[in-house]
Amino acid sequence: MAVYAMEKIQAFGGKVVACSDSDGYIVDEAGIDVALVKEIKELRRGRICDYVGLRGAGAHYIAEGSIWDVPCDVALPCATQNELTGKDAASLLRNGVMAVAEGANMPSTPEAVRAFQAGGILFAPGKAANAGGVATSALEMQQNASRDSWSFEQTEARLAAVMRGIHDSCAATAEEYGAPGDYVLGASIAGFVRVAEAMRAQGVI
Template sequence: MSPHHTHISQVHEQIIARNPGEREFHQAVEEVFESLHLVLEKHPEYMDGSVLERMCEPERQIIFRVPWTDDGGTVHINRGFRVQFNSALGPYKGGLRFHPDVLLGTVKFLSFEQVFKNSLTGLPIGGGKGGSDFDPKGRSEGEIMRFCQSFMTEAYRHIGDKVDVPAGDIGVGRREIGYLFGQHKRITNRYEAGAITGKGTTWGGSLLRPEATGYGTVYFTEHMLRAAGEGMDGRRVAVSGSGNVALHAIEKVQELGGTVIAASDSAGHVHDPEGIDLELLREVKEVRRERISAYAEARPHARHHSGAVWTRGDLEDVEVALPCATQNEIDADAARRLVSNGVRVVAEGANMPCTPQAVQIFRENRLLFAPGKAANAGGVAVSALEMQQNASRDSWTAEYTDERLAGTMEHIHTLCAETAKEYGVPGDYVAGANIAGFLRVADAMIAQGVI
């Protein structure tokens, strides 16, 4: 075994031993390490100074108690997390996730991915992530407000526009951001607009922030298709999820001339061969807050099925797959099904929605595959643009912000493609994203010394 392979293997074993049971974090690290032998072979100096070890160890991991009272007067205790993973490029930046499945390992994997994602944008932001095992589903407005206020009562001491800037994620939308920001303002006695992003546009938020992740995923997909001499126009597309990312991905696909025929939620999925009626889907999910089955009931040709979109065998005419729901939703069986059905492009709108086995199958079959750290970086990119507007007390038009978003996604695509080519794996967006993200962070860490 070569020295660089030995070094990577030793560091990987050390990380597994130091973080037992955190399988999602192990998966995220392994996925990056798989590409780094190409870097160490060409630049063995990155083996010095424990760069890999330091890059895989969070600078700070914060866990705290979140007590709150429901409408009936019962006291509940949840657990809050904030993992400040790497600040070599700027203040920690990354969302908050409120979901009952959130554990420390979940937040650690998300924040590790965030480091590389933020690096790829070229913007001066480090990586972090946070959240709680609180479930906002079925809770009243008052209960959600009290929980958010309790969460921020502890979290405020760890965040700030020059320290750590949280945003939304699963379970944390503009409503939750409003309650969190209000409590931060009340406790600190400062209108520190840049301390949180994803705010309402009338109180410091950026136009196009809700759309950014979904739009950005489709922009990246379009660039991959263009690089192959094609485009989105006329493509039939399957999307998983029906939340913020999925809805805006559907919108942008339709704007570019594609047809989305499938979407989902946690209770199943709909197949609409005539194309998803976006206005109806938004009414069902955002206004009426019903299950996606209600969409099928209102559309004569649509059908609702149990299980994930990717379990279906009737998507033979789909060419583009956009997993926008959650981690590890596409496993090896689903990947083989997509390949056999003729899918040619897969772009991750969610964080790590494809298992390592699925990614390997896509790469072996030479699909155009975009990893989440590249394809869904649009959200954090516009969050960073929101920070710029807050710092200058300015507000940009939607058209200008969209132009900046589109330019950032084009930059990320070019960076990934050129880096993959430079390191001898042309067309491999996974390797390109991992290597490009690593190099920028590693160079900053080396320049700043062993800290």
């Protein structure tokens, strides 16, 4: 869910300038008030347009157009499949985006992925960047199996280690196969090799 991606960005010192729902998007150059967005979406069950009236001066709501037209350093598509098109990718590249990380299952179309790769930016595919949900399920299973209960901080530390490992594996695999910086290739090959090794270990092949 995008709101938790925004929380993490702020925790690391970043500034979120735009976010959207299915009706439109908001822009707040002073930085999105993530607590207010959570209140609107999770407590009030409202729409993102409600943010402007509650936030006041400096916040804008845009019903038409695309959130990907907003200039940014990092873009995080976190909603639905194929939400970020080749046209959107071209707009992001024109506006100087440096990195795109998928926070959903295949939110970028193949045309968008090709544009990002051709543009030489850092592009993290969902199979790697969006692995946190599956990883957390595995951590929950580990707790259940050991009849243990971890604190939020313990779980987050374990998840952070898992995600660092995924990043390092993708980067190292891309380097090994002659495509440094290509996280798409690195994630695909690293995932395939890991599954193949697990099958061999079980005597399947």
